[in-house]
Amino acid sequence: NKIFNIRMRAAKGGPHEKGGKHISGGEILANYEDIQKAVNDLVEKALTHSRGNPDFMQIQFEEVQMPVQFLAPLSITANHVLSVREGQQLAMQLLRKCGVPSPSIEKAYELIAQPKNVGMRGAMLLHVQSGERVDNRGEKGVRVSRMDWDAANFEKWAIRQEMPRSARVKEAITLATKVASHPEIVAELCWSDDPDYITGYVASEKIGYQRISKLKEFGDERGFRIFFVKDALNLDSYIHYLEKEPTLLY
Ligand code: PML
Known part of the structure; x- marks a missing residue:
């Protein structure tokens, strides 16, 4: 059973690397079938954060190649x-x-x-x-x-x-x-x-x-x-x- 890591980071004032202020971040480990839900949950987390509305967000997912502890x-x-x-x-x-x-x-x-x-x-x-x-x-x-x-x-x-x-x-x-x-x-x-x-x-x-x-x-x-x-x-x-x-x- 393959496991995927889904990560999100959101900032305001542009990407983090360009000086944007960090608003929200998160990650989920999920089976393939749960990737869609994970993405939705992370987007919701970023859009409803108490630190304000982001103007930059990145979502990334990849298969985890190592055994899980x-x-x-x-x-x-x-x-x-x-x-x-x-x-x-x-x-x-x-x-x-x-x-x-x-x-x-x-x-x-x-x-x-x-x-x-x-x-x-x-x-x-x-x-x-x-x-x-x-x-x-x-x-x-x-x-x-x-x-x-x-x-x-x-x-x-x-x-x-x-x-x-x-x-x-x-x-x-x-x-x-x-x-x-x-x-x-x-x-x-x-x-x-x-x-x-x-x-x-x-x-x-x-x-x-x-x-x-x-x-x-x-x-x-x-x-x-x-x-x-x-x-x-x-x-x-x-x-x-x-x-x-x-x-x-x-
Ligand atoms: C953070 O903001 O991510 C750090 C929170 C640390 C304390 C969490 C808790 O036990 O209430």
């Missing part, structure tokens, strides 16, 4: 905090629990504070022991791709877990589960660049998906995704895993 979603813990300060302190504490030393966490926050790293669409990969950035992807970062969660399974899961049945939550947990299942990645720290969305998370195989209700103030357009990796030697193989190897949640 099937994973169960990470377990979820909801952490309610009252302030950004409390949320960020909890995030640091969770990173330490995953084995990230304090000086490396400090280095991550130094990178976050640098204006040149604002607006990055992908993730930064940091070496867990030194805290140095090890990917060579500059301001683009590494974009995790080729992953999905069967819609009906996600719905059932979300009801059981009392989680919002939103595309955002579905995509974040799918991504975090794929990332955490790589044996060389010890932790992920993420929060959104959407000014209307302040919940973020720390995730790993060890601690699961730890949602933190407040990691930034409303109105803030700075979002980040950081993966702490054990070893920088096999960088190409991690990046290949993150970008190309297909993962489906069940």
